[in-house]
Amino acid sequence: MSNQVPEDGTLLPLMEDFYTIQGEGYHTGKAAYFIRLGGCDVGCHWCDVKESWDANLHPLTAADEIVENAKRHPAKTVVITGGEPLIYNLDYLTRALKAAGIQTFIETSGAYPLSGFWDWICLSPKKFKGPRPDVLNAAGELKVIIFNKSDFQWAEEHAKFVGKNCKLYLQPEWSKASEMTPLIVEYVKENPHWEISLQTHKYLNIP
Ligand SMILES: C[S@@+](CC[C@H](N)C(=O)[O-])C[C@H]1O[C@@H](n2cnc3c(N)ncnc32)[C@H](O)[C@@H]1O
Numbered sequence: 001m002s003n004q005v006p007e008d009g010t011l012l013p014l015m016e017d018f019y020t021i022q023g024e025g026y027h028t029g030k031a032a033y034f035i036r037l038g039g040c041d042v043g044c045h046w047c048d049v050k051e052s053w054d055a056n057l058h059p060l061t062a063a064d065e066i067v068e069n070a071k072r073h074p075a076k077t078v079v080i081t082g083g084e085p086l087i088y089n090l091d092y093l094t095r096a097l098k099a100a101g102i103q104t105f106i107e108t109s110g111a112y113p114l115s116g117f118w119d120w121i122c123l124s125p126k127k128f129k130g131p132r133p134d135v136l137n138a139a140g141e142l143k144v145i146i147f148n149k150s151d152f153q154w155a156e157e158h159a160k161f162v163g164k165n166c167k168l169y170l171q172p173e174w175s176k177a178s179e180m181t182p183l184i185v186e187y188v189k190e191n192p193h194w195e196i197s198l199q200t201h202k203y204l205n206i207p
């Protein structure tokens with residue numbers, strides 16, 4: 001992890017920011033400005049953004065500047081992702097976004113303590129470094145990645161720990177999608193409290 005990131009959250013290692021369509025989960029199809037923070041030590045072997053892992057490769061950027069850039073886009077929604085964004089204290093950034101009238105959504109593994117003020121929390125827990133109870137309690141959606149058959153049971157175990165209104169999604173791991181998607185279809189037909197989430201941006205060829 002980067003040593004120089006100040007604890008007050010006024011500077012954050014920004015890997016990239018881009019205006020696109022939310023491709024996954026509950027808010028699929030909505031325009032949003034994505035803020036991708038560098039740094040992650042969870043170590044998913046199938047992670048589709050491994051370039052994010054080393055925080056030191058991504059420039060420390062003023063949270064105020066990130067907010068000014070977010071304000072320039074028509075959709076008043078940001079998705080903060082990474083890397084693992086909860087490595088950092090996100091109180092300052094999300095307070096400023098909300099003060100600017102922007103909705104705050106996060107994509108997180110839940111492996112670090114919850115910080116920030118959120119309109120939506122997408123928790124995608126990982127075997128490699130499990131989710132914390134504070135994030136399980138606050139999640140609006142639980143999005144479990146299905147890489148092999150044993151992940152269905154693992155998904156059920158985590159669903160026990162989220163709130164009763166939390167939406168439940170199964171999302172195929174991208175490299176295994178042709179093999180796992182038919183299994184997910186059958187699983188959801190048998191267990192309709194779950195829904196399918198696809199990485200629709202990859203089918204649309206957009207960021
Ligand atoms: C790159 S992660 C960044 C946010 C956070 N570290 C997390 O894992 O939730 C964003 C989302 O992409 C999902 N994801 C990453 N690699 C994937 C892959 N190969 N196939 C399907 N989903 C993937 C993650 O589970 C997560 O829901």
Ligand SMILES: Nc1nc2[nH]cc(C(=O)O)c2c(=O)[nH]1
Pocket residue numbers: 020021022023024081082107201206207
């Ligand atoms: N379009 C689009 N939707 C996304 N939803 C979650 C993403 C992420 O990497 O966190 C993502 C992403 O990278 N692109």
Ligand code: SF4
Pocket residue numbers: 040041042043044047048049050052082083084109126
């Ligand atoms: S927690 Fe997220 S960013 Fe980190 S390795 Fe896993 S999928 Fe990639």
Ligand SMILES: [Mg+2]
Pocket residue numbers: 048049
């Ligand atoms: Mg992505």
